[in-house]
Amino acid sequence: MGSNHQDYTFSHDTHPYTRSFPKLFDCCEPDFFVCYMPDQQRGIINMIQLKQRDQHRMIKEMTEEEYFQCHLMLTEWMFQQLDHITRRTGRLTKCIRLSDAAGMHYRQMEKQQKIRESKAAKHMEFAYPQLLSCLFIANAPTWVNIFFALLKPFVPKSLLEKVRLISPHKHTKDLERILEFCSRDHLATRYGGNLQEWPPRAMVSK
Template sequence: HNLNGSSSSKGKSYNVEMSKWPWMKGIEVALADPIPPTGDKDDRPSVKQLIEDHRALIDEVKAEIEQELLYDPAKHDDLWFLRFLISHKKKTNKAVKAAKHTLQFRADLKLDDRDIRSVHVGHDNDKMNEGAKNYLKYCDDDTFRFVVPDTKRGVVSFLKFSGFDQPSMVENVPEEDWLPAFAFVTEWSHQWLDYVTRTTGRLTKTIRIIDLADVSLAKQFSPSATKRDGKALAIMEDCYPQLLQSIFLINAPDWVEGPWRALRPIIPERVIGKFDFISPEKHPKDLAKLTKHVDLSHLPIRYGGTSKMWPDDTPPPRTSLLDEDSYAA
């Protein structure tokens, strides 16, 4: 097996030196050799080393999936299978089930057809699908910001939780719009992360910074909305493996942060690694958790960084390869 591009299975040989994913158009190799770490805190693993370590399991899952009509070896390569295996702790039966679900999910929503990385999330709402447009009607203008500060590091998302009007969402947004809304922003993040992973050779994930300042139980919390969110997030978790590195919750009210800090020592590390309440302006160790993923110069002052821009309105990086067309639902 040649980790630089070609793959073989059951005697067949596929040339995947160029990936067919639309966001990889014009890139000569589907997976680059790993670049040097971008800094002393950059511990992202080499994708090629991970593939080598999981070689037998990848081939086992691939043997099941290559029989599917939606399987395309120029898209569904070793990296694609690797993500499912890591997310499901090397359990091949669960990885196969999730991979099959993902093939159908992407076909149903036509997610393989368009490079949407050029959409400026939070600004280009007219380029989003109808579900996302309806969902965003009940969010303040600065509720969502998805940015790519460094094309060698990936996506950082900022969510201002007080910008949600969940009761109005439940009343006015059809439940069937929830999934397309979540799918659009998750797909946008995935496309950038996949591009960064393939061009740097290092497995790259996103971090989410959720600002809980000024949250109101009456406005921001709705049992029905939480239930809908849960359904959509479960599908995102299944169909976008290895997308999320951590969720950092900042400016939490005392009634939330206090109990969390008391419980942290007894919560499993695997949970802490994904979900953490932090106060970077008060606790240097908390700031270090953020700067592991994003440079201080790209982090707003309100979160302990040096950037004066708030909300962060940095548009997506522009390259000649980006598809400028609007996204069609």
């Protein structure tokens, strides 16, 4: 799979919005976020380790506009990659997002940050309606369901329809859902796949 990987980095010279990324990364642990395209005939896999983000610090050190800039830059970058694949293959290509909530404690959650994220997601869903194929939330503690229910009014219905709560190591059907979008060889072992390298050589990572 090595030949299928490409390495990308954002430069401050590319766009002024990229100056907001260091602030975001300072609020997170290494490898909290991995975005990679193991198979250039298919889409992008976007993985986030939710417990590795300090949401309270994000509220203190990032403005809503700075967070939005990061979100927009990454979304536009993914859109351009996927649009290139779509034009080359003639097949509409989308990304999947896998947010791993394993080990999260409710005290790590910051309601204001989740509202920010929901607002940004709502804007991106409107601007890039064909970008996201499915959002998997893996290994979520029971309390996450309650918190998620409180945020539903802030999330567009079209996005909610793409959300799937899964536990791929416990339920074979959940693993099969992920494998609809990527091969087992391109899925990390922590989710039932064969990929032992972590983080994988990524297009974007922190």
